[in-house]
Amino acid sequence: MxxxxxxxxxxxxxxxxxxxxxxxxxxxxxxxxxxxxxxxxxxxxxxxxxxxxxxxxxxxxxxxxxxxxxxxxxxxxxxxxxxxxxxxxxxxxxxxxxxxxxxxxxxxxxxxxxxxxxxxxxxxxxxxxxxxxxxxxxxxxxxxxxQSAEMRYKRLMERNPDYVNTIPLQYIASYLGITKETLSRMRKAIK
The missing domain is CATH 2.60.120.10 (Jelly Rolls)
Incomplete structure (x- = not known):
C-alpha cells in the first residue's frame, strides 16, 4: 500500500x-x-x-x-x-x-x-x-x-482541512506568531 x-x-x-x-x-x-x-x-x-x-x-x-x-x-x-x-x-x-x-x-x-x-x-x-x-x-x-496571521491561518485551513482541527492550538499559534488566546478569538471570528 x-x-x-x-x-x-x-x-x-x-x-x-x-x-x-x-x-x-x-x-x-x-x-x-x-x-x-x-x-x-x-x-x-x-x-x-x-x-x-x-x-x-x-x-x-x-x-x-x-x-x-x-x-x-x-x-x-x-x-x-x-x-x-x-x-x-x-x-x-x-x-x-x-x-x-x-x-x-x-x-x-x-x-x-x-x-x-x-x-x-x-x-x-x-x-x-x-x-x-x-x-x-x-x-x-x-x-x-x-500576510497577517488571519490570512495565513485561512490558507492553512484551505490547504489542509482534514488536519487543521487536529493540530493542537499552541502549535498553530506558534506557527502564526500569535498567542493561543488571539488564535481562539480569531477562529471564532472566522466561523
Whole structure:
C-alpha cells in the first residue's frame, strides 16, 4: 500500500521505468512512528528521508527562553527530512516531530545517493523534490513576512482541512506568531 502510494506520488514529478521504481522501492524500509516521536532532532545529523502518505509532521526549534517555536507543518503525501542536515551531513537546526501515529517509508542518505549515481531519472526526481521544497519554503517565508496571521491561518485551513482541527492550538499559534488566546478569538471570528 505504501509503496503503491510512493509510485503514485513520484508520478507527479517524473515517470520512472519499472526497474527504476523497483530500485527506489528496494532501498526503502517501512517505519512506524508514534505521535510526538521526533524523526530528526536539533544538534543531530539527519541521515534519513521519509515518504509520508498520510499524516503530518511539525518542524520546530527552541528559542533562547526554551519555548518551542513551530516553523512549519508538512502534510502527506510528501517527502520529508531535515533538508539542510540531510544534504550537508551537518547537525539539524530543527526538530521534525510526527503529529499522529503513522507508517512511512524510510530511505537512507547513502542508499539514495547511490541510486542517484546509477539512475539519472531518480537523481532528477531528487532534484525535483528539492525544488518543490525550496518553492514551498520561499512561499512560506513570503507569507510569514507579508500576510497577517488571519490570512495565513485561512490558507492553512484551505490547504489542509482534514488536519487543521487536529493540530493542537499552541502549535498553530506558534506557527502564526500569535498567542493561543488571539488564535481562539480569531477562529471564532472566522466561523
Amino acid at each position: 505504501l509503496r503503491k502510494a510512493l509510485t503514485e506520488y513520484v508520478g507527479q514529478f517524473i515517470e520512472l521505468t519499472d526497474e527504476e521504481a523497483r530500485a527506489l522501492e528496494g532501498i526503502s524500509s517501512v517505519r512506524v512512528l508514534s505521535k510526538k516521536e521526533c524523526f530528526a532532532e536539533v544538534g543531530k545529523v539527519c541521515t534519513k528521508a521519509l515518504f509520508v502518505n498520510r499524516g503530518y509532521f511539525r518542524f520546530y526549534h527552541l528559542d533562547l527562553n526554551g519555548n518551542e517555536i513551530t516553523s512549519d507543518f508538512y502534510f502527506g503525501p510528501c517527502f520529508i527530512t531535515s533538508y539542510t542536515s540531510f544534504i550537508t551531513a551537518k547537525p539539524s537546526f530543527v526538530n521534525v516531530q510526527a503529529m499522529v501515529d503513522m507508517e512511512v517509508l524510510e530511505f537512507s542518505r547513502d542508499d539514495l545517493y547511490g541510486l542517484y549515481l546509477s539512475y539519472p531519472s531518480i537523481e532528477r526526481l531528487g532534484r525535483m523534490v528539492a525544488e518543490a521544497v525550496a518553492i514551498a519554503s520561499e512561499e512560506h517565508l513570503f507569507l510569514l513576512l507579508n
